[in-house]
Amino acid sequence: QQQVKQSPQSLIVQKGGISIINCAYENTAFDYFPWYQQFPGKGPALLIAIRPDVSEKKEGRFTISFNKSAKQFSLHIMDSQPGDSATYFCAATDSWGKLQFGAGTQVVVTP
Amino acid sequence: EAGVAQSPRYKIIEKRQSVAFWCNPISGHATLYWYQQILGQGPKLLIQFQNNGVVDDSQLPKDRFSAERLKGVDSTLKIQPAKLEDSAVYLCASSADRGNNEQFFGPGTRLTVL
Numbered sequence: 710q711q712q713v714k715q716s717p718q719s720l721i722v723q724k725g726g727i728s729i730i731n732c733a734y735e736n737t738a739f740d741y742f743p744w745y746q747q748f749p750g751k752g753p754a755l756l757i758a759i760r761p762d763v764s765e766k767k768e769g770r771f772t773i774s775f776n777k778s779a780k781q782f783s784l785h786i787m788d789s790q791p792g793d794s795a796t797y798f799c800a801a802t803d804s805w806g807k808l809q810f811g812a813g814t815q816v817v818v819t820p
Numbered sequence: 821e822a823g824v825a826q827s828p829r830y831k832i833i834e835k836r837q838s839v840a841f842w843c844n845p846i847s848g849h850a851t852l853y854w855y856q857q858i859l860g861q862g863p864k865l866l867i868q869f870q871n872n873g874v875v876d877d878s879q880l881p882k883d884r885f886s887a888e889r890l891k892g893v894d895s896t897l898k899i900q901p902a903k904l905e906d907s908a909v910y911l912c913a914s915s916a917d918r919g920n921n922e923q924f925f926g927p928g929t930r931l932t933v934l
Contacts, residue, residue, distance in 0.1 A: 743922075745925075751927055752824070752928050753863065753925050755922050755924075805918060806851065806918040807876055808863075810862030810863050813862050
């Protein structure tokens with residue numbers, strides 16, 4: 710039973726375009742929502758994270774939008790670059806720190 | 821600051837054989853995690869240690885998987901006997917403490933069971 714549902718499974722975007730990845734959760738005990746970026750042969754690395762008392766967080770070209778009532782959150786990658794080509798995972802955790810990951814989205818940025 | 825170290829990076833074994841993975845977390849990190857990442861899926865937590873005690877092993881297949889973290893630093897994950905469905909990347913992560921602190925992941929060990 711997957712506690713965090715992520716879509717799309719993959720997406721292709723042109724350089725300079727916007728990549729949007731969506732996630733939804735059910736467990737209202739979740740109180741921390743990180744996004745991880747993973748390159749082939751590497752472990753996931755934290756990209757950006759948000760807590761439910763904030764509706765949006767921006768770090769450089771990466772923005773998380775959070776809708777607590779809908780139990781949904783999304784990652785926007787602005788001005789996508791070829792170096793952003795990777796697999797992105799949304800995740801959620803409660804106060805015990807147990808990360809529940811989404812299934813991942815493979816992003817390909819074409820030149 | 822050195823990252824999370826894992827070895828070996830790759831391992832190929834026959835089914836029913838045993839295998840062990842090693843993890844050295846970031847110095848001073850109290851919490852250590854082992855995840856299983858099957859191709860095309862997100863990582864799934866197998867076990868979580870707080871220092872040398874187990875916090876959560878609810879998703880560890882205890883009939884074949886075991887893990888230990890002696891002295892609260894390094895950790896080993898063992899599979900005995902391995903099954904075909906154990907083919908995956910095994911990721912080790914550590915955090916300063918349990919809770920919502922950032923988890924730092926190692927590069928993983930890719931296991932192939934033939």
